[in-house]
Amino acid sequence: MKFVLKSISKNSGRLGQLRIKESNELATPLLMQTTKGGSIPYLTADTFEMVSNEQQLLQLTLSTMDQMAESLAQWNRPLSEYVGLPGHNTMLLLRDPCEATPAGGNDRDVVPLFTRRGKESLTATQYMDMVAKFAPDVYQGLCDADTNPESTKKRVQKSVDRTERFMDECYALHAKEQRLANSTLLAPIVGGYNTFARTQSIKHARAQPATSYGGYILEGFHTNGLAATALQATQLLPIVEHCLQQLEDDKPRLMPGAFTPLLTLELIRRGVDVFDTSYAYCAAVNYKALTFNYTKGAEQQTAFLDLTDEAIKEQFTPMLNGCSCLACRKHTRAYIHHLYKTHELLGPILLMIHNLHHYLGFFAVIRSSIADDELSQLIDLLRLQTAGVNMDYRIEANSKVVSKAGLGKGFIAAAAV
Amino acid sequence: IPPLTYKVVAECSVSKARAGLMTLRHSEVRTPVFMPVGTQGTLKGVLPDQLIELDCQILLGNTYHLGLRPGIETLQLAGGLHNFMGWSRAILTDSGGFQMVSLLQLAEIDERGVNFRSPFDNSECMLTPEHSMQIQNAIGADIMMQLDDVVKTTTTGPRVEEAMERTIRWVDRCLSAHARNDDQSLFPIVQGGLEVPLRERCVSALMERQVRGFAVGGLSGGESKHDFWRMVDVCTNHLPKEKPRYLMGVGFAADLVVCVALGIDMFDCVFPTRTARFGCALVDSGQLNLKQQRYKHDTQPIDENCECNTCKRYTRSYLHHIATNESVSCSLLSIHNVAYQLRLMRSMREAIQRDQFPQFVRDFMARHFVGKPIPTWIREALTAVNIDLPEDAVQHAKESEMRTEKSR
Numbered sequence: 090m091k092f093v094l095k096s097i098s099k100n101s102g103r104l105g106q107l108r109i110k111e112s113n114e115l116a117t118p119l120l121m122q123t124t125k126g127g128s129i130p131y132l133t134a135d136t137f138e139m140v141s142n143e144q145q146l147l148q149l150t151l152s153t154m155d156q157m158a159e160s161l162a163q164w165n166r167p168l169s170e171y172v173g174l175p176g177h178n179t180m181l182l183l184r185d186p187c188e189a190t191p192a193g194g195n196d197r198d199v200v201p202l203f204t205r206r207g208k209e210s211l212t213a214t215q216y217m218d219m220v221a222k223f224a225p226d227v228y229q230g231l232c233d234a235d236t237n238p239e240s241t242k243k244r245v246q247k248s249v250d251r252t253e254r255f256m257d258e259c260y261a262l263h264a265k266e267q268r269l270a271n272s273t274l275l276a277p278i279v280g281g282y283n284t285f286a287r288t289q290s291i292k293h294a295r296a297q298p299a300t301s302y303g304g305y306i307l308e309g310f311h312t313n314g315l316a317a318t319a320l321q322a323t324q325l326l327p328i329v330e331h332c333l334q335q336l337e338d339d340k341p342r343l344m345p346g347a348f349t350p351l352l353t354l355e356l357i358r359r360g361v362d363v364f365d366t367s368y369a370y371c372a373a374v375n376y377k378a379l380t381f382n383y384t385k386g387a388e389q390q391t392a393f394l395d396l397t398d399e400a401i402k403e404q405f406t407p408m409l410n411g412c413s414c415l416a417c418r419k420h421t422r423a424y425i426h427h428l429y430k431t432h433e434l435l436g437p438i439l440l441m442i443h444n445l446h447h448y449l450g451f452f453a454v455i456r457s458s459i460a461d462d463e464l465s466q467l468i469d470l471l472r473l474q475t476a477g478v479n480m481d482y483r484i485e486a487n488s489k490v491v492s493k494a495g496l497g498k499g500f501i502a503a504a505a506v
Numbered sequence: 507i508p509p510l511t512y513k514v515v516a517e518c519s520v521s522k523a524r525a526g527l528m529t530l531r532h533s534e535v536r537t538p539v540f541m542p543v544g545t546q547g548t549l550k551g552v553l554p555d556q557l558i559e560l561d562c563q564i565l566l567g568n569t570y571h572l573g574l575r576p577g578i579e580t581l582q583l584a585g586g587l588h589n590f591m592g593w594s595r596a597i598l599t600d601s602g603g604f605q606m607v608s609l610l611q612l613a614e615i616d617e618r619g620v621n622f623r624s625p626f627d628n629s630e631c632m633l634t635p636e637h638s639m640q641i642q643n644a645i646g647a648d649i650m651m652q653l654d655d656v657v658k659t660t661t662t663g664p665r666v667e668e669a670m671e672r673t674i675r676w677v678d679r680c681l682s683a684h685a686r687n688d689d690q691s692l693f694p695i696v697q698g699g700l701e702v703p704l705r706e707r708c709v710s711a712l713m714e715r716q717v718r719g720f721a722v723g724g725l726s727g728g729e730s731k732h733d734f735w736r737m738v739d740v741c742t743n744h745l746p747k748e749k750p751r752y753l754m755g756v757g758f759a760a761d762l763v764v765c766v767a768l769g770i771d772m773f774d775c776v777f778p779t780r781t782a783r784f785g786c787a788l789v790d791s792g793q794l795n796l797k798q799q800r801y802k803h804d805t806q807p808i809d810e811n812c813e814c815n816t817c818k819r820y821t822r823s824y825l826h827h828i829a830t831n832e833s834v835s836c837s838l839l840s841i842h843n844v845a846y847q848l849r850l851m852r853s854m855r856e857a858i859q860r861d862q863f864p865q866f867v868r869d870f871m872a873r874h875f876v877g878k879p880i881p882t883w884i885r886e887a888l889t890a891v892n893i894d895l896p897e898d899a900v901q902h903a904k905e906s907e908m909r910t911e912k913s914r
């Protein structure tokens with residue numbers, strides 16, 4: 090993996106090119122495609138191609154794919170081909186950013202892996218063995234990232250110390266493992282919200298030879314799932330800034346997790362390069378279509394359209410007016426509301442199509458805003474969509490239960506005695 | 507322009523099989539045809555565009571479900587189900603009666619209609635033939651079904667005759683309540699249980715009505731296969747040749763092949779999409795349960811001759827791991843299974859057009875029952891339409907293999 094920084098300016102973000110395989114370049118700030126079990130959630134490969142024909146970086150996670158390790162050990166073609174998305178680049182992470190990672194299970198020598206089947210424990214050697222079976226283009230080093238804004242100092246310190254020990258092994262094994270000869274290792278930076286701990290973690294990475302890893306993955310700010318959408322900017326940004334200042338410019342910085350669009354922009358402004366689509370996913374599974382506006386001069390918008398809302402039962406308009414995605418071109422709010430009520434699989438499929446389309450468009454605008462030195466205008470646009478009111482981009486779990494009142498009265502009326 | 511025209515394009519010179527072209531308001535339908543079931547205005551996890559790519563020409567919707575959700579007011583406001591679900595091709599709806607009787611335990615039938623308790627507020631309700639028409643008119647499907655008196659296929663005695671007679675009375679009520687006869691075609695349903703004389707009487711009574719096609723109902727509900735094929739055979743012997751015939755609820759591959767030979771044109775079944783949810787993929791030799799360990803490291807596609815997007819991209823090994831775990835597996839297997847059904851129908855149609863249908867049937871049965879004996883009922887049904895299967899399926903499979911070897 091090669092990373093070339095194209096432009097960098099204080100307080101307006103970095104533009105770069107990430108070249109993972111020979112033939113293609115990915116522009117940063119980059120949106121990785123979050124996957125589950127190797128697939129874009131809910132979308133078949135051909136459906137995803139209706140959303141985007143561009144080369145993607147697939148964010149694969151061990152917690153949703155570990156059961157495939159044995160089969161992948163026998164698979165000698167690229168990992169992307171195995172998951173039905175040939176030609177795309179692959180990055181293997183440990184945890185699924187879409188779901189809350191349970192606390193606990195960390196030990197001196199093992200990191201917990203929470204899978205569909207429950208908890209498993211991985212030593213560094215076991216972890217590297219698994220990774221070698223996957224042979225991804227890029228993967229993260231093993232770390233204890235079980236920290237969030239509430240973590241105690243003791244928990245934070247443990248996460249740093251253990252990560253150091255895991256990484257010493259990872260660096261050594263990475264150099265030896267034949268199947269990882271063409272894979273790039275990312276150094277994890279942990280340490281919760283503690284500046285000393287973060288510095289210690291960074292120092293450990295930077296003490297390695299520069300060629301032993303190809304980028305940084307900033308972990309331990311949240312424990313995945315919807316919690317990431319509720320992080321406070323005032324809390325998160327200073328500590329991220331503290332980290333970024335100590336990292337060299339020519340390595341890409343990744344931050345997995347469902348950060349809100351606004352927080353994502355603030356992180357980009359400070360120099361984070363790579364994000365993922367877990368926010369778009371979390372919105373979709375909670376029946377929220379992303380509708381925030383990232384185009385100058387367009388009409389005012391809300392952060393979401395709630396497809397569970399009875400009020401849209403008879404709105405035969407697209408989820409987002411003017412949106413060119415397949416879902417908005419061909420289907421209405423009323424129909425998707427119906428799919429919600431009937432628990433039909435097509436509901437989340439259409440929402441994913443729209444949300445991914447919307448979020449990919451958002452990232453394209455981010456890159457052009459940085460190029461035009463207009464990132465702060467974009468931030469203002471997202472912050473104040475509805476005149477004077479700060480937008481709330483948090484995602485809350487949809488706990489609505491479809492009631493019998495949602496049933497069509499017309500049918501009953503037609504059939505009433 | 508009539509809302510339905512049907513033309514026989516080719517007839518098998520041996521059996522009763524025929525290939526036809528049915529022209530509906532929303533699309534042309536080449537028969538014999540399989541209609542995937544989109545119960546609630548969507549086919550489980552498959553986009554309308556994907557169905558069109560599979561060359562699906564007609565979908566089935568369920569009146570009972572659609573009447574509850576989204577309900578007729580919403581459907582009317584949307585301008586019908588086609589608009590509501592974004593499906594531009596043809597749709598067929600059932601009457602709602604069968605679903606009601608099978609889903610609601612308290613449903614009872616009398617001369618007025620089907621009595622049931624509202625799942626809305628538990629009040630007593632009645633679905634009459636007129637109401638069924640009202641709802642189906644709001645849905646706006648190209649083909650709609652009369653409300654029929656449904657009895658269990660295993661019922662015997664006077665109740666069967668009563669149901670048959672009532673079905674005939676109800677078709678007249680349906681026809682006079684049908685408000686959109688210029689857009690939508692109402693099919694009556696042949697009832698009569700497992701009794702030949704009742705089936706014959708029902709067919710001849712229904713043929714006196716002004717209708718554009720016929721459905722054969724009351725089968726595929728647990729009766730013996732022996733009775734099943736005989737009832738189909740009796741119906742197609744008497745139904746007019748120039749109108750399409752729809753056999754309700756049939757969709758297993760072998761049944762489809764036999765019933766096409768008996769002269770049926772249209773089929774529907776939830777099986778291909780239901781079995782997909784359990785990780786099963788349809789192939790000529792039956793189905794692969796991809797959850798089985800034997801597929802864990804199998805890097806072949808489900809079927810290397812299948813041209814669906816699932817077989818183009820995904821291995822059995824990958825599908826083994828995601829089946830029943832990731833919801834995308836449901837879409838992937840539904841796509842393959844619907845592709846399988848549609849391809850089977852297409853190859854039957856082509857064989858009929860080349861007048862090689864009997865050979866197609868022999869080859870299919872050899873592949874389908876490879877290493878197993880062909881059930882007697884299939885042999886008998888096919889003999890009834892002059893298609894004889896070779897004595898030993900295993901032997902025949904070898905012969906068929908040699909034939910393909912030679913032709914290469």
Ligand SMILES: [Zn+2]
Binds near residue numbers: 415418
């Ligand atoms: Zn859209």
Ligand SMILES: [Zn+2]
Binds near residue numbers: 814815817818841
């Ligand atoms: Zn296939």
